[in-house]
Amino acid sequence: MTPLKVITYPANGLLKNFFFLIILLLPYSILSQCPNNNITFSSQAEIDSFPILYPNCSEFDYSIFISGNDITNLNGLIGLNSIGNRLEIFDNESLVSIDGLINLSSVENLILIENNDLLTDLTGLNNILFSDSDIKIIDNDNLSSLTGLDNLVQVRSLFLTHNQKLDNLLGLNNLEYVELDLRIENNFLLSSLAGLNNLKYVAGDLRIDGAALPNFLGLDSLTNVGGTLMVKHNGNLLDFSGLEYLNSIGSLDILGNASLTNFNAINLNTSFLSYLSINSNGSLKGLYGLESIGNIINTCNINNNPSLYNLSGLNGLSNVYSISIDQNDSLINLEGLENLEVVTGFLQINHNDRLISIEHLHNVNHIYWFLTILDNQLLFSLNGLDDCNFSLLQSIYIANNPHLSDCAIQSVCNYFDIPNAIISIQNNAVGCNSPQEVADSCGILGVPEIPIEKKISVFPNPFTTSTTIEYELKEISNIQFTIYNVIG
Template sequence: MKKSGVFFVGLLLWFNCFSQSCLPEGIIFETQAQIDSFPINYPGCTMIEGSVQIRGAEITNLLGLGSLTRINGFLFINGNDNLTDLTGLNNLTTPGGRLAIWGNIGLQSLHGLESLDSIHGDLLIYDNNVLSSLDGLDNLVYIESSLDIGYFIFEHPLLSNISALSNLSYVGVDVIIWSNIALENLQGLEGLSQINNDFILYNNSSLNSLAGLENITKITNHLEIGQNYQLENFSGLENLDSIGGCLTISDNHLLSNISALSNLQTISGCIYICENENLQSLEGLENIDSINLLCRIGNNNVLPNLQGLNGLTYIDGDLSIIANVNMNSYAGLDNLVSISGKLALNSNGLIQNLSDFSNLRNIGGSLVIHFNNALTSLSGLEGIDSLGNGLTITSNHNLMELDSLIHLKSVGGEIIIDNNKWLTSLHGLDSISAGSISDLSITNNDSLTECAIQSICDYLISPNGNIDIRFNKTSCRTRQEVETSCLTGIEEPLTNTNPTSIKIYHNTSSDLLFIENAEIISRSQVSVFNMNSQELIQQEITLPTTAINISHLPKGYYFIRFSSDSLVKVFKIVKR
């Protein structure tokens, strides 16, 4: 019994002697001599309490660090031009912080990290010019923060696979794989079922498959897939169910479809699909019924329509459809009811009308229709009754009329009508309340002759901002011409078999309209119309002088019609 006790005490003393921590302040290795002398200078040290940086152009191996099982701080391995692998770290199971391996121009493999099972920080692998695989990370299971494989200065020209990550089952924050120009697929990520922040696949110019992502069902923030020039489809993402942020698909030159996203149910942020020059369809997004923030679809050269967005009813932000040169319809937006922000329809060269917006009822921001060369009418916008931040219709060279905006009553900002070559009339904007217009610009519309509509005339009486009217056709060339047109149109008596003197005048101080006639004419009445021929007031005339209260009418131009069995006279007044 006494011998056993002595043996136990001896073993404990040996363990304390030969298994211990050191360097609470950390250490920087800059020479091979420092590496080689580590076991001599720190005998029995298996755990460095602080952080470790290995950076030295003359360092060729890490064999002197073979006793280390743990580093409590970060581990940086960078700028080691002659280091070819990480042999020597074979017993290291975990760094307590970030593991960053970058700028090692001779590093060919990560052999030496086979015991590594967890990283309590980020794993960053950057700028290792001749690294061809991640072999050595085969037993890595857990990354507390982000996985980031890419470059700051140099691309990874030889990294062709990441299959060594096949045991990885958890990444706590981002997965970012970028500028690995030899990487062809993502096999090695099969153990991940959820991305806990952003998932970014960017500028992997040889990536032709998303194989390896089959088990991912959820991305809690953004999914960005861009500049992967060989990627033709999204096969591998068939089980993705939700994206908590934005979906960005941009500049993937061979991408023809995104149908593999057909199980995607929610996108809680924006959609940005731009510059995919061979994208032929948005089918795969049918289950998305609402989008928060921006929806932008632009510069997809062969995209013919928006089929695939058929389930979309609400956008809590802007919708911009821009520079899709072969888009011939907006089919796919047939069920869209409300946009809380701006609707911008710009440079979609084959669109002739807006009939696919027939169910749209609300635009909370501005409506911008710009440079759509085939557009001849705005039919499809009949359901819009208000805008939140202005109306801009510019450089639509074949647009001939605005009649489909006839139910628009408020614009909430400026009106800009510019450079619409064949537009002849502003009819369609008649019902807009002048008080909802801030600035007014009507310029460079070569065929425009009818500007004197109710809303414009009313606005010119009491403008709320700047006015710019010029370079249009006769009657619309200047503000003065439009104001003159607003004052014309007084109708002469149609019949006058019983001549009498009818006088109508407006007392501005009391807001009363007085009608005087020398004698009572049987069955006489007076009516007040706006310039859209809507009858606003009707009253019988029974006395030589009749007063009508028009204080409830907004400022503007009005027609006053006096009629009887033998006389009809029409006057025009301005309520200022």
């Protein structure tokens, strides 16, 4: 740097010297400040020049975006302590290290590390302990370690998505609390959750999807999931061991885990769920572990679990908005629903090829929306719903149950007396093959035809655009008017 030259004026020039010096120093003062808007680095040269242009920039108030084919390191950012908005590091095909962020302790909104093909770990984020930002680690093909997040204790949300070589979560050993969602999705080699051993609470959703996990060992300290525990498409998952201390969740969504056999390891102490969905788990045989669930505010879906032979494990369930039991090929009966009392929406029992009996629904006393029993090949009776009150039910649809001959249970018979009742019964066995067959079995006589009175006056008659029909109704009775043509 060239030494500053001060020009001295004759007498009484001291003040002039001072102002001239200020003018000379002004560019150096500007260089020492951070940029006053977002900054994008698209080359290594730009990274390297940052500490030269802004030698004292440590507290940056805006967003930093880093994306460039020749960027190999972030050493030029070593002076940064905080970023006021977003840090996005993406599409850097030559980046091998983010060590240059080692002094960074705070990012306010988002840390995104996405599609950096040569990056193997996260060393450089070591000073981030409590983060108010979302951290998203996505599509880094050679990332095999989360080293660098070792000191992270709390984070707003954490997404680990589609990192092809990530096989464990070591590096998250100090993480205790996630304020929103923790998503671990499509890391196909992930075979262990080791690294999450200190995680206690996820306030939002916990999603584990597309991993090679055999169990949940590593989540030994987890006690609460405030949102949905979502477990999807984990082909090697056998059971829920590792979640023994999990006692509270908001909802449960289990989908497409081909090897999952049971929930025995979990011991929930949750009486209310927002919803329960257990779908397409090919080896699932029972629902033990869910006994504490008493109320489901929205829907309960138990669908397409071909090895499930009963619903034992739902024995505590008493109230549900709607329940769908569909395409469970080995389901013989509804054991597990014997304490269910109220369905405030719909009850749907469809396409369960081996279902013989629904007698375990004997305590259901109200269904408020609609009842559908469709395509259950071996079901022969509706016994179990005998005492249910259908007075508020909008419709009944019973069809394509080839062995179902006994539909004349008391609740169905009573439903024929409900005004505007919608009853569709067809393609079942004789005795339950049409509404009329069921009505006959119920002993319901046809509605007697009431003679039509002839004391009717019509004026004018014939008419062109309008007419008036008068009739004195002396008592409650049926009235029939037939108009044969427009002239009377």
